[in-house]
Amino acid sequence: MTRPRVVIAGAGFGGLFAAQALARVDADVTIVDRHNYHLFQPLLYQVATAGLPPSDVAWPVRSILRRQRNATVLLGEVKGIDTRQRVVELAHGSIPYDYLVVATGSTHSYFGHDDWRAFAPGLKSIDDATTIRRRILRAFEAAEVETDAARRERLLRFVIVGAGPTGVELAGTIAELARFTLAADFRRIDPASAKIVLVEAGPRVLAAFREAQSEYALRSLVRLGVEVRTNAAVTACDEEGVSIGAERLPSATVIWAAGVAASPVGRWLGKSTDRAGRVLVQPDLSADENVFVIGDAASLTLPDGRRVPGVAPAAKQQGRYVAKVIAARIAARPAPPPFEYRDPGNLATIGRKCAVIEFPFLTLRGFAAWWIWGIAHIYFLVGVPSPVLVSIRWLWEYLTYSRGARLITGQEHAD
Numbered sequence: 001m002t003r004p005r006v007v008i009a010g011a012g013f014g015g016l017f018a019a020q021a022l023a024r025v026d027a028d029v030t031i032v033d034r035h036n037y038h039l040f041q042p043l044l045y046q047v048a049t050a051g052l053p054p055s056d057v058a059w060p061v062r063s064i065l066r067r068q069r070n071a072t073v074l075l076g077e078v079k080g081i082d083t084r085q086r087v088v089e090l091a092h093g094s095i096p097y098d099y100l101v102v103a104t105g106s107t108h109s110y111f112g113h114d115d116w117r118a119f120a121p122g123l124k125s126i127d128d129a130t131t132i133r134r135r136i137l138r139a140f141e142a143a144e145v146e147t148d149a150a151r152r153e154r155l156l157r158f159v160i161v162g163a164g165p166t167g168v169e170l171a172g173t174i175a176e177l178a179r180f181t182l183a184a185d186f187r188r189i190d191p192a193s194a195k196i197v198l199v200e201a202g203p204r205v206l207a208a209f210r211e212a213q214s215e216y217a218l219r220s221l222v223r224l225g226v227e228v229r230t231n232a233a234v235t236a237c238d239e240e241g242v243s244i245g246a247e248r249l250p251s252a253t254v255i256w257a258a259g260v261a262a263s264p265v266g267r268w269l270g271k272s273t274d275r276a277g278r279v280l281v282q283p284d285l286s287a288d289e290n291v292f293v294i295g296d297a298a299s300l301t302l303p304d305g306r307r308v309p310g311v312a313p314a315a316k317q318q319g320r321y322v323a324k325v326i327a328a329r330i331a332a333r334p335a336p337p338p339f340e341y342r343d344p345g346n347l348a349t350i351g352r353k354c355a356v357i358e359f360p361f362l363t364l365r366g367f368a369a370w371w372i373w374g375i376a377h378i379y380f381l382v383g384v385p386s387p388v389l390v391s392i393r394w395l396w397e398y399l400t401y402s403r404g405a406r407l408i409t410g411q412e413h414a415d
């Protein structure tokens, strides 16, 4: 008798937690991802702003699961799913399954303007982060040798589109990079004169937080020298910069932190999705017979009307939950009760001194909140291969403003 085959597509938070929770189940678990690493996305902005090297926020999936005897790791891109034949189709070959967990996450949405992607990269992968890091650092380098004042101004204007947690974190950190880290490094330009513009189509920054927290975040950003433009929708984006209606903002570095779209799981499975492309799943997270969709790729409204948010804790909890459902089916035990989401709260940091947090039992902002934010992230790192090393490096960067990963790597034309 062969053991049941559980295939997990995606080794992000949801997929990895599902695989680990299946460690003691009598099944062969195959986890397939198009990258060979598991990425800790909450710290990715630190790579994009030269605070941490990529290897501090991403670890080989193979090494994370090396001791799990029933797990096999494959590098491959999922291209489709044949639910009749029960196979996952990869770019090269296919994998048969008895149970399938789809955890392929989300990508950026340019709201129908996919041509903007080339000019305004989003932040989702290590490649995105090193592209953004390269563009930011190159802009300062190009400004140092630029003699034309208008062109220099364009090089020293950084536009971040979208004022959710990622946009706010990026804007605050780029402002600090310009004002402190790079301040003494250049001779012809004053990096501190750089303009960091945070553009938001909605009426406030950090819209998912309470209004008082948003206002605090806004004040903190302004204190850091960030120009915040709310009620300002980007209407055009090209090589030269962005437009907000009739107004033009010339910029060599535009970063997209605005929209999210699920990976094409709905198309693969032929299932209904919400407007962001997330598959509408059942209360047990199933989308088809023995097929489960979890994390950012899934849409679930709880009995109390709350929608499960696209955040790491939700993906982890769903990963553990589907492992329980699968284990129960394999052992012919009764199914566990429907998925329930335990909301641990919201956190966002604004530069190196402020954060806002909204936990179920505590709402806080300021320096104390920043420390809680830091401790929470270190806690989340526990379980990854080198949490102590990352925490020490992070603390060092914090104390010294050094942002030691200021390396320009990869190909890009100089402005």
Ligand SMILES: Cc1cc2nc3c(=O)[nH]c(=O)nc-3n(C[C@H](O)[C@H](O)[C@H](O)COP(=O)(O)OP(=O)(O)OC[C@H]3O[C@@H](n4cnc5c(N)ncnc54)[C@H](O)[C@@H]3O)c2cc1C
Residues within 6 Å of the ligand: 009, 010, 011, 012, 013, 014, 015, 032, 033, 034, 035, 037, 038, 039, 041, 042, 043, 044, 045, 076, 077, 078, 079, 103, 104, 105, 106, 123, 124, 166, 263, 294, 295, 296, 297, 310, 311, 312, 313, 315
């Ligand atoms: C910059 C950034 C910062 C964030 N900060 C926070 C935060 O502070 N707190 C928080 O709670 N949440 C945060 N989030 C959201 C959180 O990271 C996601 O909600 C969470 O990662 C979702 O987990 P997931 O398993 O669904 O998808 P992911 O973790 O995105 O994993 C998806 C995996 O699938 C793989 N994959 C995708 N398509 C394919 C394919 N076709 N074939 C094979 N493999 C594929 C990807 O390579 C990836 O490894 C942040 C997200 C970003 C982008």
